[in-house]
Amino acid sequence: MPAVTREYETPDTAAKAAMHLENLEETTSDLVGEKLVLNMGPSHPATHGVLRMILELDGETITKAEPDVGYLHRGDEKIAENMHYNQFVPYTDRLDYLAPLANNVAYSLAVEKLMGWEVPERGRAIRVICCELARISAHLLGVGVFAMDVGAMTVFLYTFTEREKIYNLCEQLTGARFTTSYTRVGGQVRDLPPGFTDAVLKFLTELEPVIDEVDKLLTRNAIFIARTQDIGVITKADAIAYGISGPNLRGSGVEHDLRKTNPYLDYEKYDFDIPIGTKGDCFDRYLVRMEEMRQSVRILRQVLADLPGGPINVADAKGLLPNKDRVLMKMEELIHHFIIATQGIDAPAGEVYFGAENPKGELGFYIHSKGGGVPYRLKIRSPSFINLSILSKIMPGHMLSDIPSVLGSLDFVMGECDR
Numbered sequence: 001m002p003a004v005t006r007e008y009e010t011p012d013t014a015a016k017a018a019m020h021l022e023n024l025e026e027t028t029s030d031l032v033g034e035k036l037v038l039n040m041g042p043s044h045p046a047t048h049g050v051l052r053m054i055l056e057l058d059g060e061t062i063t064k065a066e067p068d069v070g071y072l073h074r075g076d077e078k079i080a081e082n083m084h085y086n087q088f089v090p091y092t093d094r095l096d097y098l099a100p101l102a103n104n105v106a107y108s109l110a111v112e113k114l115m116g117w118e119v120p121e122r123g124r125a126i127r128v129i130c131c132e133l134a135r136i137s138a139h140l141l142g143v144g145v146f147a148m149d150v151g152a153m154t155v156f157l158y159t160f161t162e163r164e165k166i167y168n169l170c171e172q173l174t175g176a177r178f179t180t181s182y183t184r185v186g187g188q189v190r191d192l193p194p195g196f197t198d199a200v201l202k203f204l205t206e207l208e209p210v211i212d213e214v215d216k217l218l219t220r221n222a223i224f225i226a227r228t229q230d231i232g233v234i235t236k237a238d239a240i241a242y243g244i245s246g247p248n249l250r251g252s253g254v255e256h257d258l259r260k261t262n263p264y265l266d267y268e269k270y271d272f273d274i275p276i277g278t279k280g281d282c283f284d285r286y287l288v289r290m291e292e293m294r295q296s297v298r299i300l301r302q303v304l305a306d307l308p309g310g311p312i313n314v315a316d317a318k319g320l321l322p323n324k325d326r327v328l329m330k331m332e333e334l335i336h337h338f339i340i341a342t343q344g345i346d347a348p349a350g351e352v353y354f355g356a357e358n359p360k361g362e363l364g365f366y367i368h369s370k371g372g373g374v375p376y377r378l379k380i381r382s383p384s385f386i387n388l389s390i391l392s393k394i395m396p397g398h399m400l401s402d403i404p405s406v407l408g409s410l411d412f413v414m415g416e417c418d419r
Helices: 013-031 076-080 086-093 100-115 121-149 153-174 196-218 222-228 236-242 282-305 324-329 331-343 383-388 400-410 414-418
Strands: 036-040 052-058 061-068 347-358 361-372 377-381
Touching: 052 400, 061 400, 076 086, 076 377, 086 100, 100 121, 100 347, 100 361, 121 153, 121 196, 121 282, 121 347, 121 400, 153 196, 196 282, 222 282, 222 400, 282 400, 324 331, 361 383, 383 414
Parallel strands: none
Antiparallel strands: 036 052, 052 061, 347 361, 361 377
């Protein structure tokens, strides 16, 4: 039997190593110049809600940014077409849920414009109190969370402590701390409770030194300045072109505030200033919100110092629910109560738009009525939605780590954005 011989090939490790190195170099050369696409959100602590950002990165530099919204869409505008005007008031709480009192007022003013109603002087003063407390509350959270986004935890503790005091005032006024539903078309649910004005004055006295303390902690803080100055710059021209409003617009140097340019609720009677920025960066937007809190304190002190007496609701007896004591005593008032509760306010046909200067910007309501108790179409102008649209313009060229600074400085609420 012939012998079987086998030939073995000795592995050349050096040759294999050279081959792997060549393949690695080819792969590396293929990757050079490629950009990374990164999904940020919709579940991310820096996005302040369910915002998704589609980012194109060259290393850590952003070359393209596209905001993707709609994850909190609830169909509020369609819901409004299927209920009476007053029934929609609780839904406005859930728009900018950090300032529900201001949302209630803006919506009620839009319907009252359609009806041709004007709330009495005391009712208007109460609404100013609601709006300015809501503005302070929203800015306290906005500044506190913005500071925490860039590493300043202490500020968050200061601002949330003061914001809790506003919740206590809301509870005293409306019975609810968060979703207030205080305003009604044609007035308010009830008048100011006993001791409320003194409680507000006490809060304002405690708030002012806290604002100064936050100012000391942040405004000259080298790290905070480095994270916010010349970051997220919105030029005056871009702010106007994109329809930006509120503190984000004024931070870019545009002196536009509906309380001054198109006064409502007797704002023309009150002495206050409109703070504006110069560069339009994150730092300027922070400064504007800080000063707006001080101006809101000025307005509230003026309102409380000269709070008028009298009724709080319009005089149109057929458009509002009758007082409970009359309902219990007269059959006609009981029938009137039943009709208003089941059929709603009998609104005339027409189209109106009303915009209010809310903490996030111009919150507007367009109402198309064909008559009756239900709107044919209700459109909500969301300042957060419009303010977010500029992200694709201002983000390219920034580092990935700048995103929390820019998003925090825009101070948006996704509940209002997505509606």
